[in-house]
Structures are given as structure tokens and as C-alpha cells.
Amino acid sequence: MQRLTAESVTLAYDRRVIAEDLSVAIPDNSFTVIVGPNACGKSTLLRALSRMLKPSGGRVLLDGQTIQSLPARQVARTLGLLPQSSVAPDGITVGDLVARGRYPHQGLLRQWSQEDERIVGESMAATGVAGLADRCVDELSGGQRQRVWIAMALAQQTPLLLLDEPTTFLDIQHQLEILDLCAELHETQGRTLVAVLHDLNQAARYATHLIAMRGGRIAAEGAPGDVVTAGLVERVFGVRARVIDDPETGTPLVVPLARRGGASSAPRASASGAAAGVTAAAS
């Protein structure tokens, strides 16, 4: 049973088509990571899954129903999103911002229940921002701010949580913190997470389910151990690499080949033949 699926969707901005006839199913209770080169449509797919973008063909299903046909609040209680760009209103405190995540559970006469209060506290504790509750969001560092936004998404208490490049602009320490946090949420709270990530090695380490995209198509999907191979890396990213076992976790680790002669300047020469089926569609 998969709660969130896309059925042969066509995704386009105005008339610029990003992906056509794309079908994806997000396995329940997975930590799914979408990877791919720039402009492959991975963020667009995430936007479609989170109903930010209405497909111009096909449909996105949440619990078996077209996501656009469901009431907005009901979706918001099932599926949360951490967008790439959010604006913290001027002078808002961390506590207030996280509390706004409770919006879909509130109403005009039910504005702030004890449950709201408890969940907001828990969300801040889970992301390690509880100590910052009274601080202004403007004053925080990039890593802290990202945690606050994640706390807000957590406070929404959705079984499904989508994250659009949650680690962009963060240094390596904060990247790992955020990803550890995601893994923990997935393991301890059983939530289904879908994230777009740039770093293939991080994706391979943290994901339970990996989707590799290129040119608006799914190039491969499955467990990272099965999916991440030298052939796939070359096919999807146009980079020749060795794939070895991560000495720390045993997951696949991609090591790009060293420059030898002019080899790296024309890495696609062999790829075009080997992966014609995939790359033809991509170009």
C-alpha cells in the first residue's frame, strides 16, 4: 500500500514541459531520496507530489484520491512540506513560528489547545531548538533557522513529510545534523520522508529508497545498495566513478575517477552507447 503516488503525470511551467508520463510511488514508512543532475525535474516532481504544482496531465494520488480534489486542510494534516524558500515574518520568535505549524489542526474557536502546546514543545525539542524558543528567527544562523522550519513542519504532525533540498546552503556539520534528524524521525516516529538531495553519497547513506532522475525520467529506483552503481552514476550524472562500500555504514560510496589524460573531458563518449535508452529520452 502506497499512500502517495503519481500516475503518468506531465509536469510543465507554462508551456515548458519538464517531465512527461512520469509515474512514481513513494513506499510507506520509507525515507525516500530523489537525486539527479541540475534541471532533471526532481524539485518539480516534489512540487507536484506536494500539490504546489498541478500536473498538466495525469494525477497525483494521496490515499487513493486525486490530491487536488481533497480539501486543503485535510491534505495539510496528512502531508507536510519544507519548501526551498520560506520567509520568516519580521520579528517573529522561534516559538511563534513553530506554533504556526499547528494551523491545519486549528479553527476559529479552537485556536490554541493544550495538545497544540504540547506538540509544539515536542517538535522544538526533537529538532534541538527548544532553547531558542524566545529568540527572533532573524537572529539565528542558517543551520538553526533550517531546524526551526523543520520543527514547524514537524508540528504539523503529518505522517508524510516532503523536504525540498533541506541541506542546501548549510555546512557539512549542519548537513549531517539535518539528515541525522530526518533519519531519526523516520526510524523512531515511523514517518514517511521524501527529500530532494544534491549529494549522491549522502543520499545513498541515508535513504531507504532512492529515486534517480535524469531529463524528466526515472533512471532507476530501489534500495541504494541495488541502485547506485558505476553505470548509473555515469548514465545519470555523466561522471565516471567507482562505487565502493562505505567503510562506516556499508552503503554505496561514489568515488569519481581521477583525471587521466583527456579522459575526463569527454566522459560521455561511452555513455551514449551504453545507456542509449535512458539518455536519448533525456536529451
Add this chain to the structure above:
Amino acid sequence: MLVDSPPEQSADRTAAASAPEPVRRHALRAAGLLLAVGVLALVCVASIAIGAKPVPVSDVWHGLFQNSGTGSDVVIRDLRVPRTVLGLLVGVALGLSGAVMQALTRNPLAEPGLLGVNAGASAAVVTAISFFGVTSISGYVWFALLGAGVVSVVVYLLGGSRGATPVRLALAGTAATAALFGYVNAVQLLDSAALNRLRFWTVGSLASADPATIGKVAPFLAAGVVLALLIVRPLNAMEMGDDTARALGAHINRTRVLAMAAVTLLCGAATAACGPIVFIGLMVPHLVRAVTGPDMRWILPYAAVLAPVLLLGSDVVGRMVARPSELQVGVVTAFIGGPVFIHLVRRKRMAQL
């Protein structure tokens, strides 16, 4: 911050790909500039010929070079020629100041009219007329310069100088304009003699042009033009961002001060001469950029030639549509420029808020 746009935007390489080798490109641009000068000459002739009393083109020539005191000759020498010359000068000023402002602020919507510089000059002139009893152009050109200067600095600061985004800057300018015109209205209200004089000036019109006005503003305009041309190269560097410009050896602060001074001189003098005129400084540099690409060394001369084409053209249109009366040029440019502006806003991906 843009939410509806594709997350990854493909670079626009068409210009680079289709560009011929530099020599030919220069030749093409030079030829284009020559063509533009030709168009300008035609518009000037039209501006002299067309009006409440139409003058045949042959008589235009006669009036210009063999003045013999006929009715058309008088109209031409006393009314049409000064009007055309003033339009030419003001057009050059507005076009150049728009181009400089857009480069300085790295903002495609920067324009002296929208950013309140003209309104600042207006408020100062109104003050001069109403409170200091100044009646001649030679008196209030100084006030106009002062007003333009103060407002351009205030708007630049209010718009968040370094962190300025198109929206912020435009809002700051419009808010300043609203405040200044509120003041202008209040003054007019308390002094109906001033209102009677001012209402024809605040609309932006070339109708009152005479040789004395031209003589008074020309030196300021010339100084502004020279300043603008002097900072072409550092402006080119600054369009890539302050840090890059600094890395390329440009003097950021000096360039900024000079650019503001140029804009102030050009707009202040132009506004003193014919009242606030909007959108010329916005439209022309955009049009020019489409032809020349982003090189300021070409943008400025093109803007200097094409802006008067637009201004004089608008003036001619204004004289034609409402015969025998006329629509002031400021009204015409507002109605041509408004749609262009909205089109730009809709087409551009104006990032960040």
C-alpha cells in the same frame, strides 16, 4: 523569492551563440546608431512641421535657414524650434539618467520618474514658486537640482541601498513620490495663484519652451552628460556586482557618487525645464538593451539618441490626437510607458522580495 518559476533556469545563451565576430558586431551596432540618428532627424522635422498650424516640410527648411518673416517662419522660429530643441535635450537627459540608474542599482525598473527624483524636483520647484516667489527658470533650476539630489539619495537609502531589490526600490520611490505630490497638492491648495501656474508645469509639457529656458538648463545637462559618459566603464563593472567590480579594480563609492551626481544634474535640469515626465528613462534603456546587449559603452549613446525620438514622438502624437488643443507630452509618455512597464513586470522573473 519566486515560487512559481522553475527551480533551475537554463542560461540564455542564444545571444552568445548567434553573435558574429566582434568586428562585425561593432560595425552592425555603429550602423544601427547611425540609423537611429536618421530616425531622430526625421522626428525633429515632424516635430517642427506638425501642430495646430501644420507646416509643409519644404516650409520647414525655409523657416530654418531662410527666415523671411512669413507666418510659418515665425511659428517655426519662435515656437516649434525651441520646443523641438528642448525636447531633444530633455530626451537625452532622461534616457541617459534612466540607463545610468538601471546600471547603478542593478535594477531593471529603476527610472527617475518612478524613483521619485522628478517628484523631488517638482516639490522643490513648487516651494520656490510659492514660498520664495521665484518666477523664472533661472531661479528654480537650482531648486530643482537640490530637490532631485536629496530625493535620489533618500530613495536610494530607503530602498535598502545594497540589499535593494527591484520591488523595494520601486516601492521606496513610489512612496516618496506620493509624499512629495501630497505636499505639492497642499501647497497648491493654499495658494491658488501658484496652482494656476503649477498645474500646467506638473503635467510635464514642452509647450512653454523658449530659448531662454534652453540656455539656462543646457549647461547643467551638458555637465550631466559628460559625467555619465565618464563613468561608463566602472558602471559596466558594477553591473556584475559590487564585489566583482571591486575585484576588477573599479572604485565603487566614487562611481556611485558620480552616478548619483549625473542623475541629479540630468533629471533636475530636465524637470525644471518641462516638469516631471515619467517612463522615458525606463523604456528607452530596455529597448536599447535588446539591440546592444548589456555593454554600457553602447547603451548610453543609443539611449541618448532614442530617448529624444520617443519624447519628441510622444509630443507630436500629443499634438495630433487632441487638435486643436494638445495632450501634454507627460500624459502621452505615461500612457505609452505604463503598458510597457506592466509588460516588463509580467515577463521578467523579478526575483526576491
Add this chain to the structure above:
Amino acid sequence: MKAVKAVEAVRAAKAIRTPGGLSVRVDPRAVLAVLLLLAVALGVAVVLVGSGDFPMAPGEVVATLLGDGTAAQEFIVHDVRLPRVLVALLVGAALAVGGALFQSIARNPLGSPDVLGFAQGSSVGALTVIVLFGGGSFATAGGAMAGGLATGAAVYLLAWKRGVHGYRLVLVGIGIAAMLAGAIHYLVTKADLVDATRAVLWMTGSLDGRDWSHFWPLLAVTAVLIPLSLAYGRPLRMLEMGDDAAYALGIRVERTRAVLTGSAVLLTAVATAAAGPIVFVALSAPQLARRLTRSPGPNVAASAVMGAALLVVADWVATSAFGDRRLPVGVVTGVLGGVYLLWLLVTERKAGRI
């Protein structure tokens, strides 16, 4: 430990709960600010009713309002001064709420209706009536209403492109404002001097001669739209975090924006029709209110009372501070607006927030 601390911090924003599971959030500071401003607005209103050629002490005004005045007092209060002051209160509130909504939608403290072309639209409508048709004050108000609404619709439609984004709304509004300014200047040059003076007086914004017939339509519109705006305050607050974040929280972004833009345009148009485009109340009242309540978001209620208070204070200054000369209220708000812009320049720029 940390969780406990966080819970306590959040609890600072108090809530009233019933055993039945209902709960309403109450920010004590905001409530206090609203009550305070309301007191100021009503107090100054009473003073304003008492001032003029036939001065009355505040006590007498209150007595007259309660039905204990002399016949002359009754006439002065009920037929002359009270409607004017009530119009002032409502116009101030309507302008301020319109401003609060727009600033919130535009996510910019400068994005208010008088900057975005609506005031200019109303002016063009009113001036068309004054200059081209020589209409009286009612026709002028009608023209202003029509002009404001048409401009609102035009801005919204022109800004529409797969949804209306705050920044596009702002920029299209600025473009329209500049165009309409051209039309206004043209109309002023077309008029004879008497009409031109009338036009400029109208554009400055004045409360002179406003009576009950101005009050009732204003009351009808504000009585519906201000509560509506209050009800939409919560989704609007979510909208300030960006469209994506608001979407994710289950806000119907476009509908919320359409409803709120519509009511902001209507409020602005009806207020402008009643008293002319009084500048800067819409721009400054929401920001001043926000600084009093210290809470982010549109602060609709606080803005409304702040606007009402600002306008009666400005009117009081305009009518009594310059000796015999009674200025139109718009002159005073205009000057205040200039000061406000400078203040914004100094404070906000430091915070890098404009």
C-alpha cells in the same frame, strides 16, 4: 528540560480555554494596545465634536450625546459635527485595514493601497466627475468609488499569471499609479481654476461638510468587511511565510489572496469616496500598530483602531492648531507621512528590513 522551557515560552502567548475543548488565543499586549487606542480615538473624537466656532466642553458633548443637551447643542452635535467625526473614525479604520491587508500580501511595509494606484484610480474617477461633468459631491463620491474599484480590478487582472504573487501585484500597481498620475495631471489642466481648486482640495483629502449621508454607506461596507478581514487574519499570517509554506499548511493561497485583495480594495475605495485619498494613514497605521502590539502579522484589529485614532487626531490638529485657518486633514497626514517615511528610513534600514 528543554522541552519544558519551550512549552513555557509558547505559553507566554495566552489562551482562554473552555472545558468543552474550545480555545481562543489572547495576546494580552495586543488587547491592551487595542483598548488604549480605542480610548484615544473616542476621547479625541469627543474633543473634536466639542471644538469649532461653537465650543463645547467634553462633558457637555457627552451629555448631549446622551440626550441631555440644549436644543442648540443637540443641533450642533447631531446634525453638524457628529457625522463628520464618525466619518473620520470609519475612514481612518477602513484605510488602515486596507493598508494592513496590502502590506501583508505584498510582504513589504511600503506596499499600501495609496502607493499602489488605488488612490490614483479613485482620484481619476472623482476628477472626471468634477472636471468633465461638473458633478456635485455625491456624483464625485460615486466617481471615486467606481474609479477605485476599476483600478483594483485592473491591477489584480494584470498581475494575474498563474496566480497573483505579492511582488507582481506591487509592481503592476506602481505602473498603473504612474499612468493614472498622468491622467490626473491632465484633468487638472483641463479644468477652469474653480474646478481645479475643487479637484486639488478633493485630492488632498478633507472631512469638511461630511454628513450622515456619507456615514451610512461607509458604515455598511466597514461593518461587513472589517470583521471579514479579522476572520481571514489567521490564514493571512500564514501567507506571510511564502506561498509554499502557506500551501503546505493547508491555506487556499489564491482564494485567501483574492478575498483579502478584494476587501482591501473595497475598503480603500469606500473610504476614499467618503473623504478623498487621505495619504499615509494606510501606510503608517499598520506599522505603528505592529510596533505597539509587538506581534508579527497583519494586526487587523489594532490597525483599525490605530487608523481611526490617527485620523481624528490629524483632523483635530488640522482644524485647531493653525488658528483661524482650518486646513484639510490630508495636509496634516501628508506631513506626518513624510516624517513617517524618514523614520522608517532610519529604523528599518538599520534592521535591513525594508
